Amino acid sequence: MRIGELAARSGMTKDTLRFYEKIGLVTGERLANGYRDFPPETVTWLQYVRTAQTLGFSLAEIARTGEELREAPNTAEALSALFEEKIKVIDARMTQLAALRADLEARVGTGCPLRAAG
Template sequence: MPTPLPAPSHDLSIGDLAAATGVSRDGLRFYETRGLIRARRRSNGYRAYPPEAVELVRYVRTAQQLGFTLAEISEGMTQVWQQPDIDAAITALLREKLVAIDARIASLQATRDALAARVGMPCPLASA
């Protein structure tokens, strides 16, 4: 009786993950060194990513587009996955980021106002 074939692997190669997410292979390797995604090594030494890595990389990219740093994403992911309600945990992170952005906008507006007040002064860098 022939030995049964092993179940086909659903893992993704780095090229497959790159194609599925639009992130370069170098970008994926960087995410891996930052601990944002994980791969196991196949017997040939190549990376093998689990299918859920596609959604995880998309999560990271979306968070980056929303202004989160990779450090914030890494820290936030650890917190989020430990919560019973992941959606509520992500919403809380988004609210915190929104508060930080609003504070930054207010600070930039104050700086802009101070600069605008000095335009046209005889010596713009003199104490106001």
């Protein structure tokens, strides 16, 4: 299917699809007339990409793990492992943010942002 049809079926813009193609998330074959031609399963893949982004995965993470998932003998297990790893990353980030918040809170009202209340 051409990029316009893919955009309509996926709910994404042509520019987004071109960007995804540029970074390797989708692959379209170039026809003799220069048009891009994408296989029908690209729509399903783009739905996965959108869902993964909603769950906090970056495009780089999606690109890195996409091929693994397509080739995994048990996709459910592979996805669960990815989710568990992402939860660990989120937990670590939450710990860092809590420490940052506490540090900022200690500096409130000190008159100097470089000095914690003591």
